[in-house]
Amino acid sequence: MNIVNARLRRREGWFTLVLDDGIIKAITPQSAMLAPHEGDLDAQGGLVIPPLVEPHIHLDATLTAGEPAWNMSGTLFEGIERWGQRKATITHEDTKRRAHATIGMLRDHGIQHVRTHVDVTDPTLAALKAMLEVKDEARHLIDLQIVAFPQEGIESFPQGRALMEQAVEMGADVVGGIPHFENTREQGVSSVKFLMELAERTGCLVDVHCDETDDAQSRFLEVLAEETRVRGMGARVTASHTVAMGSYDNAYCSKLFRLLKRAGLSFVSCPTESIHLQGRFDTWPKRRGVTRVAELDRAGLNVCFGQDSIKDPWYPLGNGNILRVLDAGLHICHMMGYDDLKRSLDFVTDNSARAMNLGDNYGLCEGRPANLVVLDAPDDYEVVRRQAKARYSVRHGKVILRREPETLHYV
Structure with missing residues (x-):
């Protein structure tokens, strides 16, 4: 042809x-x-x-908004609470049905490569089992990477480490984490060291929900970056969200960026999700709650955009169109100059493929x-x-x- x-x-x-x-x-x-x-x-x-690329989505949670209740505060933390309620009613077929429906939306918008985070803070690992089947059943439409994502923490959740190990043994491609959600800073640091050791030992990629909070004292990115640097794993590691960076002062960021460049890790920003979830504890002025996308890009670091959610407890909208997220991200991140616009597809194609380590398959x-x-x-x-x-x-x-x-x- x-x-x-x-x-x-x-x-x-x-x-x-x-x-x-x-x-x-x-x-x-x-x-x-x-x-x-x-x-x-x-x-x-x-x-x-x-093909367009979706580097950050939660297929196990899509199409569940309002079940059993809506996230009325719009906060990340109520979203996690509502998800905990919905998770109690999930079945194998329910997860597969919603995932396949969402993959159909992604297909309709020209997406063929997808990285999905799957909640593994469940002793039965039911969602992971379902998603592994979806990965095989949908291979004619997409290439699917599965992240073992500890939604409720690694150190803070009973048997969290064992569940992560088991998820990788079952076939998860990527090791995830959520250090800012652990009970203490010490547990957050410990979780990063554990997940990096697990990924290095098993050959997995890494994608960590990192500092998804307006708290300027949430600084797990420096821990992840240093672990990445000393292990020489930059091409395999992604930091997702990093929205606390939008609240860091410039003096700290100057030091941080030096480390980030030496580490060579990638970044995913989910701008529509972040501007919705963050800034919820501010009166005025309200923060945008998005990481420093333009600054990361200007510094030569690899950064891309993801959708994160489609009609789930954290985000009530979404339709699978990554170009909608690109449009919003360019607005939110002050990247509307023509030099940015004329190369804007980088943030939903090549940069995303690099974050997913697709190599010569893309x-x-x-x-x-x-x-x-x-x-x-x-x-x-x-x-x-x-x-x-x-x-x-x-x-x-x-x-x-x-x-x-x-x-x-x-x-």
């Missing part, structure tokens, strides 16, 4: 992509727009990119998997401005989504 009349990021003109046996065989420039042959996909000047290069999306806009700026839709989504060289152009009638 060929894709003709494609635009590519950071390149001028039109291109033909030759796909064969699930691989990108060739990418060749065109001197002009071409008439497509039978069997070709005509991009019609639309941007062709590798990207528009000859010899790589024929996984790609054709958008109905010609470049990054127009994609985010128009909130462009995926016209085609191609996976392993086969079309898995085809969207007909919208037709408007004026009367």
Whole structure:
């Protein structure tokens, strides 16, 4: 199959992509727009990119908002309380049904790579068992990484360490953590050291919910970064949220950034979630509650955006559209200059793939998997401005989504 009349990021003109046996065989420039042959996909000047990436979501919790009660305060902590109530009623099929429904939403928006955090503070590990089945059942649509996420803590939850070990043995790809939610700072530090040792020993990746609080004294990121540095694991470690960084003073951040650059870890910000959950204890002025995305990016650190939640106890909205989150993130993080806008897709494609350590399994290069999306806009700026839709989504060289152009009638 060929894709003709494609635009590519950071390149001028039109291109033909030759796909064969699930691989990108060739990418060749065109001197002009071409008439497509039978069997070709005509991009019609639309941007062709590798698939959009969702680096941070909780598939086990999606579509549960209001069950059994809504989070009325809008705080992270009430969200955890409401989730604890809902978790008591979860069944295997319930988890799978909601996860598959959410994966369908992600597919519809051109996402093919997903990292989901799964709550393992449950002696039965029911959600993990269900998600491992979903991972296999949905492999024709997405590549799914599963994080063993200790929602209620590692050190603060009974048998927390044993449950993390068991989750990895069962097949979790990534070791998670939540040090700011542990009962004491000492337990938070201990949890980081434990999870890093577990990941190093088992070869897993790491993705830690880190300092998801407005408390400027929550400084577990420095602990995670130093553990990452001394173990040489930068390419495998991600710090999610880090919203306390938005409350740190500049003097401390100057020192912190030196360590972060030496550690080489990645960052995920979930801007729509953070601006909703944080600042809840402020009167005025109210903090945005988002990490220093622009500053991390300017410092050469890898940072990307994630959705985090879709209609769950922490966030009542969401529809699977990562471009919606990109748009909001650019606004919230003061990244609306044209230089940022014209490369904005980095934050939902290449940077996200790097955070997920996808390597040669991702990207528009000859010899790589024929996984790609054709958008109905010609470049990054127009994609985010128009909130462009995926016209085609191609996976392993086969079309898995085809969207007909919208037709408007004026009367």
